[in-house]
Amino acid sequence: MNGTYVDINNGRQSFKAYLTVPETGHGPGIILCQEIFGVNEVMRKQADYLAEEGYTVIVPDLYWRQQRGVELGYTPEDFEKAFKLYTEFSEDLAIEDIQSCIQFLSESEACISAEFGVVGYCLGGKLAYLAGCRLAKIKTAVSYYGVGIEKSLSELNQLKGTLILHMPELDEFCPESIRHQIINTAKSYPDVQTFVYPAVGHAFARVGEDHYNKPASDLAHGRTIAALRKALGPDYDLEALWEEHVRYEFETRNVPQTMATMVAEPYVNHIPTMTGGVGYAQLSRFYRHHFIHNNPKDMALTPISRTVGASQLVDEFIMSFTHDEEIDWLIPGIKPTGKFVQIPMLGVIKFRGPKLCHEHIYWDQASVLVQLGILNPQGLPIAGEETALKLLDERLPSNTLMDSWGSSEGKAID
Structure with a gap:
């Protein structure tokens, strides 16, 4: 206590x-x-x-x-x-x-x-x-x-x-x-x-x-x-706290400074691959050996939207990179393919006071595997980089995976 x-x-x-x-x-x-x-x-x-x-x-x-x-x-x-x-x-x-x-x-x-x-x-x-x-x-x-x-x-x-x-x-x-x-x-x-x-x-x-x-x-x-x-109150600038955390993760790539932005026993869960860590020791291990120093040099985050609440922040963004090294946390067990990948992502970031408590990170793993040429999309209701491109430009065609879409052309709209 x-x-x-x-x-x-x-x-x-x-x-x-x-x-x-x-x-x-x-x-x-x-x-x-x-x-x-x-x-x-x-x-x-x-x-x-x-x-x-x-x-x-x-x-x-x-x-x-x-x-x-x-x-x-x-x-x-x-x-x-x-x-x-x-x-x-x-x-x-x-x-x-x-x-x-x-x-x-x-x-x-x-x-x-x-x-x-x-x-x-x-x-x-x-x-x-x-x-x-x-x-x-x-x-x-x-x-x-x-x-x-x-x-x-x-x-x-x-x-x-x-x-x-x-x-x-x-x-x-x-x-x-x-x-x-x-x-x-x-x-x-x-x-x-x-x-x-x-x-x-x-x-x-x-x-x-x-x-x-x-x-x-x-x-x-x-x-x-x-x-x-x-x-x-008290009022905390959650956006600034999150930006600082991300800077340590992806720009300076500094594990101690990243951990210093978090509570004593934080956790990270990358939902599709179940990678991350629970507690200070395991999360530090994950950051040091499998995440912060395990990302391609050209990895970039393109912000799409951000919603800030009293103690939680939701970030919508596109992550892009060249798959020129094995990425444990994102594509575990897959050797480098040299292909360029764009992924729509969603992060739910919980704070406790002025420090991060946890991260829940979501993305469509099928889209990643399609872009790497590991999963054939033929006949499956999945897409590759189109998911990221359409998020960037909503005017791109919708319903391209729906064979029945053409059948409603010209029909009455209630």
């Missing part, structure tokens, strides 16, 4: 909270509200994850009045203890504790914001909802599978900022009828967004546990960061 425990004073007594900060040492403030299992390892890791995104995060021990330092796991015995603590828990006193955390962050050099975000899971999801409605300095509130929100829908009239509700379709603690009730009520409030995640259950964002669903968790996290960035 990257954080430390601090004492939070509410004017009468004090309680512990886990505090973690970005690499820069400061960032906008977020209060993270625990599940019913206390400030356990899962919650601390989630706080560290948000700190990597650029936030100063505090996780208060909300059970301190009943039992200090609760850290439960997920065994049947732990569930029993957790539900007992939950049934004796006061939501109103917990909101006071969140307010005390806001005061602590307001006085901390590690926090650079006058307004705050609150993110919560399960029990904490309900508390995030209530904090967003009740506390003036909460700019945005994010609730993951909050339990019991339907009992407090009238409080939406007091919502101070924006609210995000992440709702699993198969949440046993929020049946379909209740979910619809919450969503239908939320429709009357323009600052509330509800997202339903199909075919996943409660705790889908709890990494490492049985209920965890990576696609849903990643999608929800992206939406959470987008909301926090819009409300609180």
Whole structure:
């Protein structure tokens, strides 16, 4: 863990909270509200994850009045203890504790914001909802599978900022009828967004546990960061960060500088060939021995379009090169053919804070093999360099692979 425990004073007594900060040492403030299992390892890791995104995060021990330092796991015995603590828990006193955390962050050099975000899971999801409605300095509130929100829908009239509700379709603690009730009520409030995640259950964002669903968790996290960035910052120039990374890859061909633009444990996945690396050691190995120094000297990237979001960038481009050396990552096992190749490519680049987290790179491998003369396109619905040429000039003929295209000539168009 990257954080430390601090004492939070509410004017009468004090309680512990886990505090973690970005690499820069400061960032906008977020209060993270625990599940019913206390400030356990899962919650601390989630706080560290948000700190990597650029936030100063505090996780208060909300059970301190009943039992200090609760850290439960997920065994049947732990569930029993957790539900007992939950049934004796006061939501109103917990909101006071969140307010005390806001005061602590307001006085901390590690926090650079006058307004705050609150993110919560399960029990904490309900508390995030209530904090967003009740506390003036909460700019945005994010609730993951909050339990019991339907009992407090009238409080939406007091919502101070924006609210995000992440709702699993198969949440046993929020049946379909209740979910619809919450969503239908939320429709009357323009600052509330509800997202339903199909075919996943409660705790889908709890990494490492049985209920965890990576696609849903990643999608929800992206939406959470987008909301926090819009409300609180910090703002990063993702285009400049990506351009710097690409320059180290293809121009200076410098492995240490390339890796320095990435998070501690990044990954790269070239989808068609499944090449790349997961984690610092394996990705460094890949870059050094199979990628950065393994590209033809005339390799060039022609930009087509770029879409930049809060924490993700999508690049559309054409890669061109002469196949005068074996290219492990792109055409593994194929000896140089000397042929010139042009490939439309798409890169989905995820950032965590100011550093690259991962790259998903897509291209049509059939087009590459056709251009190299390895795959005969005759009779197959595939094309060679035409795919790149048409991307450069949309006026080139369409539907050339469709034998039936001529049959619709002159027919009525509805």
